[in-house]
Amino acid sequence: MGANPGGGGISSGLYASSAFPRRPCGALAAVVRCARRTGKRRYPSEKKRLDRRHKEQLRQTAPEEGGVAREAGFWRLSKLAVPASDDPGKDFLGVSPPLLQAIAKALKFPVASMLPEEAFSVIRKSFDARKILKEPQFVYTVDVDAKKLLDMEPRTWDFIARLEPRLGIVEYMSDERVATDLISMLNVHNKVSDDEHGIRDTVNNGSISPTRMKPRVAIVGSGPSGLFAALVLAELGAEVTLLERGQPVEQRGRDIGALAVRRILQSESNFCFGEGGAGTWSDGKLVTRIGKNTDGVQAVMKTFVHFGGPPNILIDGRPHLGTDKLVPLLRNFRHHLRELGVAIRFNTRVDDFIVEGGQVKGVVVSDSNLQPGSVDQKLSFDAVVLAVGHSARDTYSMLLRHNVDVTPKNFSVGLRIEHPQELINNIQYSELAAEVQKGRGRIPVADYKVVKSIGEGDVKNDIEQVDQNRSCYSFCMCPGGQVVLTSTNPLELCVNGMSFSRRASKWANSALVVTVSSHDFEPFQSHGSLAGVEFQREYERRAAMMGGGNFVVPAQCVTDFISNKLSVTTLPPSSYRLGVRPSKLHELFPPYITEALQQSIMMIDKEMPGFISSEALLHGVETRTSSPLQISRHRETYESTSLQGLYPIGEGAGYAGGIVSAAVDGMYCGFALAKQLSLFAGDIEAIFGKAQKQTGSVKY
Numbered sequence: 001m002g003a004n005p006g007g008g009g010i011s012s013g014l015y016a017s018s019a020f021p022r023r024p025c026g027a028l029a030a031v032v033r034c035a036r037r038t039g040k041r042r043y044p045s046e047k048k049r050l051d052r053r054h055k056e057q058l059r060q061t062a063p064e065e066g067g068v069a070r071e072a073g074f075w076r077l078s079k080l081a082v083p084a085s086d087d088p089g090k091d092f093l094g095v096s097p098p099l100l101q102a103i104a105k106a107l108k109f110p111v112a113s114m115l116p117e118e119a120f121s122v123i124r125k126s127f128d129a130r131k132i133l134k135e136p137q138f139v140y141t142v143d144v145d146a147k148k149l150l151d152m153e154p155r156t157w158d159f160i161a162r163l164e165p166r167l168g169i170v171e172y173m174s175d176e177r178v179a180t181d182l183i184s185m186l187n188v189h190n191k192v193s194d195d196e197h198g199i200r201d202t203v204n205n206g207s208i209s210p211t212r213m214k215p216r217v218a219i220v221g222s223g224p225s226g227l228f229a230a231l232v233l234a235e236l237g238a239e240v241t242l243l244e245r246g247q248p249v250e251q252r253g254r255d256i257g258a259l260a261v262r263r264i265l266q267s268e269s270n271f272c273f274g275e276g277g278a279g280t281w282s283d284g285k286l287v288t289r290i291g292k293n294t295d296g297v298q299a300v301m302k303t304f305v306h307f308g309g310p311p312n313i314l315i316d317g318r319p320h321l322g323t324d325k326l327v328p329l330l331r332n333f334r335h336h337l338r339e340l341g342v343a344i345r346f347n348t349r350v351d352d353f354i355v356e357g358g359q360v361k362g363v364v365v366s367d368s369n370l371q372p373g374s375v376d377q378k379l380s381f382d383a384v385v386l387a388v389g390h391s392a393r394d395t396y397s398m399l400l401r402h403n404v405d406v407t408p409k410n411f412s413v414g415l416r417i418e419h420p421q422e423l424i425n426n427i428q429y430s431e432l433a434a435e436v437q438k439g440r441g442r443i444p445v446a447d448y449k450v451v452k453s454i455g456e457g458d459v460k461n462d463i464e465q466v467d468q469n470r471s472c473y474s475f476c477m478c479p480g481g482q483v484v485l486t487s488t489n490p491l492e493l494c495v496n497g498m499s500f501s502r503r504a505s506k507w508a509n510s511a512l513v514v515t516v517s518s519h520d521f522e523p524f525q526s527h528g529s530l531a532g533v534e535f536q537r538e539y540e541r542r543a544a545m546m547g548g549g550n551f552v553v554p555a556q557c558v559t560d561f562i563s564n565k566l567s568v569t570t571l572p573p574s575s576y577r578l579g580v581r582p583s584k585l586h587e588l589f590p591p592y593i594t595e596a597l598q599q600s601i602m603m604i605d606k607e608m609p610g611f612i613s614s615e616a617l618l619h620g621v622e623t624r625t626s627s628p629l630q631i632s633r634h635r636e637t638y639e640s641t642s643l644q645g646l647y648p649i650g651e652g653a654g655y656a657g658g659i660v661s662a663a664v665d666g667m668y669c670g671f672a673l674a675k676q677l678s679l680f681a682g683d684i685e686a687i688f689g690k691a692q693k694q695t696g697s698v699k700y
Helices: 013-019 044-061 097-107 146-152 154-161 182-197 224-235 249-262 295-306 323-339 393-401 421-435 462-468 518-547 558-563 591-607 659-676 684-688
Strands: 003-006 032-035 074-083 120-128 137-145 170-173 216-220 239-243 343-345 348-356 359-367 377-380 383-386 406-408 411-420 451-454 470-478 481-485 495-499 507-516 553-557 580-582 617-622 629-631 646-648
Touching: 074 097, 074 120, 097 120, 097 137, 097 154, 137 146, 146 154, 182 224, 182 295, 216 224, 216 359, 224 239, 224 295, 224 323, 224 383, 224 659, 249 323, 295 659, 295 684, 323 343, 348 393, 359 383, 383 659, 393 406, 393 518, 406 518, 411 421, 411 470, 411 495, 411 518, 411 591, 421 507, 451 591, 470 495, 470 591, 481 507, 495 507, 495 617, 507 518, 507 591, 507 617, 518 553, 518 580, 518 617, 518 629, 553 558, 558 591, 558 617, 659 684
Parallel strands: 216 239, 216 383, 239 343, 383 646, 553 580
Antiparallel strands: 003 032, 074 137, 074 170, 120 137, 348 359, 359 377, 406 629, 411 507, 411 617, 451 470, 470 507, 481 495, 553 617
8 A cells, every 4th residue: 555645734724823833934844644545445425526427427428318329339238147056157158048137137128038139249257156145146247239239129229228327337338349369450550551651662763672671679588478579579570589498388398297207307498487488387367457358458368369269268257278278379379470480499598688888789698408608699689578487587687787777576475275176166165066067067166366464563553554464365276276396496496386278176276475575585685686586595495495305395284384383194185296295384484474374374264164174285385476576667668777678578577477467568568669660650558558557566
């Protein structure tokens, strides 16, 4: 929470002069600061003012009640609830009779069976099993084509004419909101550009004038941000080289298999490094906090579908792909980039920048299969887009050697908890749990998302309360998944979760993590801006020592973790394939982290009785929830504030935290850089809206 300057005063000047001494001329006035109230903590008067403003905005947007203009356009109906017992199930994305009943109720139309299904389009479908409901329900967002509805059923006119806009419930749109995939959008732009400017090779005095040299751009990293930046720049005419230290997904999969079976860790091809980035061998979550209905996010989602993603991710309220769907998608993405002329170099690690006069002129690369420094090559470029992941610690060190402006950033650390999936199903769904059927039933595999605020001692006021509290929350919850190793160094141990598209595993796992910030890194201040990185390393080394080596993970029963005692009995089964060892995880972290985890687990159990179970197992350690630093950049151009020609993007740069937000960041950077290179003259924000804020806390 932030604090905003506010004005304060006493209405009576006489009272003010008698109660307080007069301020000497020229003295500075005291600034009164109060904690900003947001969400449910807003003052009632502020809530009413916001409600009036929203209603006025909706009234101005919608046609006049009873007006002829209502015969055209679209109405978006949100929060349409259908009981789970009546709905066809999670895999049905059409308009069912029970949904028609919910639509008829929203329109106040008396006979649902008279409504034509063809007039309605399902935009969003999610599942709500909160305990406050009488029964679990599917919740829909539906677009109504007013013209089609009136053509097919004229008796709905009176009901459309009287429809009242309500924020987040009923909204009018003059045109249907149909986002397109990025490739189609860029093809349209290129065609319009060619039509406006003529063929690029023009005839001059009977000879063909040569086209100007294409700007050369290096993209470092083939995660979501790097892939989407490469796609935009290549489509707009840049000469793009994509440099990836790891392997393509086919070989990367074999290397990960060797790690799981023979304990062979390839330092450059593993769960973190390789084509697609760290999210490839994870749950493939496509949820984001930057606005799932924004045009930018929708363009990214439709691009995933273009490359082979299932169409249901466009409608599912909590979309995910799964590793098995991501691998062929990435292969198709790669083929398209190569068709555009992108040079993709795998096993190519960027070891240094070529800098002249405060500007990046190229990169120094080496074959990542060989020993560092054995072979290097200098490559010249007009711009370098840095799209590495949050585990590229050697790249962070290289940035500091070039005095790139890097600042420590908050992140979270903790443990990964695993339960039998049937237990989570029973906790969340009760009698409906039997209909999950390992991801093949009508009801989605149960998950959970929890956020708790844990206080640290007594505080005097609201502002101090904000500073003293720590957030403890679930992270990367993988229903029907497994715990996997994400170490990039054999002397360090960290874990994550992953699942396939069907989520059919018998385990459910999630990280439980606690926020840490710069004051927690004080013991590592000698490392400067990399103090957070060293903080991560410290506890990854401790976890490796607790496990006894050979990638065995230290583990502890949840009941024993809360009681601060070693699990002396046999540990419950774990999905982690390289083995677990009974350990004192309550001694791994500093007390403030351990106590926050213990308190939050007990708070979760009150909301989800059964969460604390003898079958629940904690695994150590989860440290790489997001980047521990942020590389400063200009908001409009995406260029580094301290090194010209460098464009830091995505999760590794501290501007994203997931597949979708990283892809959106890379897309915006691609357009911004193309504009600087005179390849694009449009306004990206006019197409996609404003990008996420890049100062302070970044929404993931």
